[in-house]
Amino acid sequence: MSAIQQVPNLQLLTDLQCHGLKWEGEFGLSRKGGAGPSDHKALSLNGQTMMIPVLNLAAQDSPYTAKPEPGSDKVIVLKNQIPVTTLTAPARPRFYDLKTAEGIAYEQIATLHSRDVLATTVLQHCIRMNDKATACQFCSIDQSVKGGRTLIRKHPKQLAEVAKAAVELDGVKQMVITTGTPNTADRGAKILYDSVKAIKAQVDLPIQVQCEPPDDFIWFQRLKDVGAVSIGMHLEAVSERVRQKIMPGKAEVSLEKYFSAFNAAVAVFGRGQVSTYILAGLGDTELEIVEMTAKLAKIGVYPFVVPFVPIQGTPLEHHPKPDPVFMQSLYPKIGRQLRQHGLNSESTQAGCAKCGACSSLKAYE
Incomplete structure (x- = not known):
């Protein structure tokens, strides 16, 4: 995988919460519907946890893609197929x-x-x-x-x-x-x-x-x-x-x-x-x-x-x-x-x- 392209954390956080993440596969997905942050998944960047849309229609058109690593809590985020950061998925409670x-x-x-x-x-x-x-x-x-x-x-x-x-x-x-x-x-x-x-x-x-x-x-x-x-x-x-x-x-x-x-x-x-x-x-x-x-x-x-x-x-x-x-x-x-x-x-x-x-x-x- 190519070197990670740095995107300022605040810009990236706002981008992800607006655009959502196109999630590859079903691994690591669960919640859908309900009140509060529906269609979202909790992901952490440098110790800061955020709720990111992954299940709604808008996320399917996002320039950001998530590639979860099986057997790991790591999620690689790519923008237009270029890696930009690695997020951490909290463990199942x-x-x-x-x-x-x-x-x-x-x-x-x-x-x-x-x-x-x-x-x-x-x-x-x-x-x-x-x-x-x-x-x-x-x-x-x-x-x-x-x-x-x-x-x-x-x-x-x-x-x-x-x-x-x-x-x-x-x-x-x-x-x-x-x-x-x-x-x-x-x-x-x-x-x-x-x-x-x-x-x-x-x-x-x-x-x-x-x-x-x-x-x-x-x-x-x-x-x-x-x-x-x-x-x-x-x-x-x-x-x-x-x-x-x-x-x-x-x-x-x-x-x-x-x-x-x-x-x-x-x-x-x-x-x-x-x-x-x-x-x-x-x-x-x-x-x-x-x-x-x-x-x-x-x-x-x-x-x-x-x-x-x-x-x-x-x-x-x-x-x-x-x-x-x-x-x-x-x-x-x-x-x-x-x-x-x-x-x-x-x-x-x-x-x-x-x-x-x-x-x-x-x-x-």
Whole structure:
């Protein structure tokens, strides 16, 4: 094989997260669908773990190809057939080999994200998902259920059992618990509350919860009191134009409602312990995103901006992937805002921003 052609790490990371990796063969592939970094694989570069799209359609057109070395954790990355770097694939978690007394595989209850983050979608269903008029077009929350890879509902006792094993066997350092939105006024907060309570009774693990803004903001204090250390409430898109087009049902929850919830949550959890996911590439302009992240950072909300990844099997599977140049222009601007307002992913106790594997933003703080 020819000598590796050096590409700056930040540029390469952004390129890979936008373009994805065309994976040669089936060796080393597993996850497909679900919430969070769907169609991705965890890979490490110089000790930094990142989630890279490998299973979606866009990755099949990527200029980057991955050649895993059988019997090794090494993955050679080539750009236009020229080797550019060697990545490391984290080992299969040991807790994946376990089952509950009922015979349910632990990996159907929670999965490893990045290298040390346990993640689960406690309710793999949303009130909007079966109606094209309301569903978020990027969402694949039901795919892993249909594929038999997860449970539609994870019970608190199951989550506690898996979390304890993941900490003891694999050194997991934090947990992210998200949920589909149920038809209740708490928007899933009660399910999260019960889950956190059970987990914290078994293992001392920093937990971020994620849901839509509940009708009653008292849920923020309840979640903190039971053991959650941070919360994520995700905007996904920032302009009303894109919200109405891409996520018409969720757009019924106004930006004003979100900001009221953000302020209430920051008052409970503290600055930097509240975050929101923003998918760059859905149609929002750079200016629209930067103006929104400035507002968020000012009130103490960490704007976790990631390149949108079109997921196979969703209405947006053929949506153009974001241009790496677009992301490389965004990140430094948001990084300056984070510094200006004293926000840093390392000071976040748990959650997507602390993990940082789905974005290059952490490098620009």
